[in-house]
Amino acid sequence: MSNEIPVKQVDPTPNPSDKGNKDKSIDLYASRQKIYVKEVKGLFQKIRNVSLLALMGMYFLFAWLTLDGQPLIHFDLPAREFHLYGVTFYPKDFFLLSAMLIISAFGLFFITTLFGRVWCGYTCPQTVWTFIFMWIEEKVEGNRNKRIKLDKSPNSSEKIIKKTIKHTLWLLVALATGLTFVGYFYPIRELIVDLFTLHANGWAYFWVAFFTVATYLNAGWMREQVCLYMCPYARFQSVMFDANTRIVSYNPNRGEPRGSRKKGADPAELGLGDCIDCDQCVQVCPTGIDIRDGLQYECIGCALCIDACDEVMDKMGYPKGLISYTTENELEGKTSKLLRPRTFGYGAVLATMIGTVIFIIATRVPAQLDVLRDRGALFSFNGEGRVENSFTVKIQNMTEVPQSFELSVDGLEDIRIITPTSVTVASGEVLSLPTVVDVLPESIEVTNSTIRFQATSTTDSSLLLETESRFVGPRPR
Structure with missing residues (x-):
């Protein structure tokens, strides 16, 4: 079955090259064309390099750092303990995780409303690892x-050697990624030793292999396909855009009509815009789009096209900024507003959530006291004639x-407790202690x-735990 459907030119001014309204075919399921990204240098690439080094440094380093003998970040699933920067959380603190996820969501909404997809362009893990793999490919x-x-x-010894080196380095980076990720759940110093001495359990091998393969495929082979077809953010991001959102845009009022010309030529004399139609902005785009076609969901806001265009404008002696971070209002000659009702709303919710979580964590008592009354018996009398519960x-x-x-x-x-009153509770332990309380009738x-x-607590004077319960006795006379 063919995947092509016939369409007709309905433009009232048909393109002469189309010979009238002759039927044309559009392939709805075109196979992927490999994108060859050209290296570019510039301000935004430098910013990305800094963010890439910082994020990768934290990811690979934090798994090895310890604080008071405890890993800096450790999700201990068997013990149901989550150690984050010296603070231990338990399943009952799950609402804090939910709150942090809500904060992340509103933070993303807030930033997107202001600056578009800067998250995708500079900090998204898919972008970070893809750029690392692209850098390796460039060097090899x-x-x-x-x-x-x-x-x-055709295949040759040189081609085979280069491809082998590239894929080997990709796999090494992917393996390091998988080991580090699992290292946040299985202390990495023990994990490395146990893996290579074959003492680790089967799940450790499985998850290391899974994240190694996932990283290798996503960053090495799929690349922009993850952003275009797998990431839901690409589909709903436009809901948060408005005419004041600052995004990567081409200025058609200045750039059109396009056309090649000699260096130093005056575009006004040639009846052209500043765009020399060099296609550098297309060659550096990691998703393979032409930013001059307007806003597209495939754009991840990486600004490589800005760096490439600014370099060309500088060589031609034209002002920079033909492609820039700008707004729809600015392109139309209007004034943009940074602060508006939408940003106030997202900002207020974000600030409230952050403040609430900080307050809860700061006032959180790292111990808990619960008392359950024995419902099997209301009360009893002991040998001293006192009422017991x-x-x-x-x-x-x-x-x-x-x-x-x-x-x-x-x-x-x-009232008194007649069972032992001094207890010691180990770190992370929940001690269950049968207790008898008595009182004179x-x-x-x-x-x-x-x-x-x-x-x-006799160990930490700041720990004073209290809770209420009920004492049941006979009817008073």
Whole structure:
């Protein structure tokens, strides 16, 4: 079955080269054409290099750093503990993770409303790893023209050697990526040793292999296809754009009509715009688009076309900025507004969420006291004639060191705990302690009284835990 459908030229001024309204065919499912990205230097490429080095440095380094003997970042799934920068979180803190994800989402919305897809162009992992792989390809196979020539040439020893070196380096980077990612869940110093001594469990081998293959395919082979067809952000980003969003744009009022000319030629005398139709902006684009065709969802905002165009304008003696970060209003000669209702809304929600999370973490008590009353019996009398109630006291220690606690209870006159009151709770442990509380019958004024349990740490004086429960006794006389 053919994937082509006939279409007709309906433009009231048909293109002469189309010979009237002759039927033409458009291939709806064209196979991917490999994009050969040309190396370019400039301001935005320097910014990207800095962000790339910073992000990659943090990713590969943080897995090795420790704080007080604990990995700086460690997601300990078997123990259900999450260690982040010296703070330990537990499953009950899951709402903080949800809040952080919401903050990330609104942060993305806020930045997109202001500056378009700068996240994609400078910090997205797909972009970062793709640029690393492209850099390796450039160093091994040569510049754009050499790579095109090499791919078109028949197999030879030189071609095989270069391709082998390139793919070997790609796989090494991908392997380092996979090892590091798993190292955030399985302490990387132990992981490396266990993997190469065959002592690691099967899941460790599986996930290292999975992320190695995923990195190799996504950054080495698929590249822009991930951004165009797999990433949902490319599809809904336009909802956050408006006429004041600053995005990478070509200025047709200045650039059109295009045409080649000699260096130093006055475009006005030639009846041309500043664009010399050199296609440099197309050759440096990692997604293979022509920015001069207007806003396209494929554009990731990397600004390589700006660097390339500015370099050409500088050589021609023309002002820079034919392609630039600008807004629709500025292109139409209007004034752009940085602050507007949409940005205020996103900014307010973002600031509120960040402030709330910071407050919760700053005031978070790294221990928890819960008391469960034994519902199997209301009360009983002991040998001293005192009324007893049974409880289960649970103390969770979320600090990095063991904590010793002294238990006490108040709320009724002469109330006491008759089981051991001194306990030690290991780091990350939830201690469950059966506890008996008794009181003189004369102190009971109602059958159901409120009492308060306290657990005071003798290790850290700042840890004072309190919770309420109920004490049940006989009907007072």
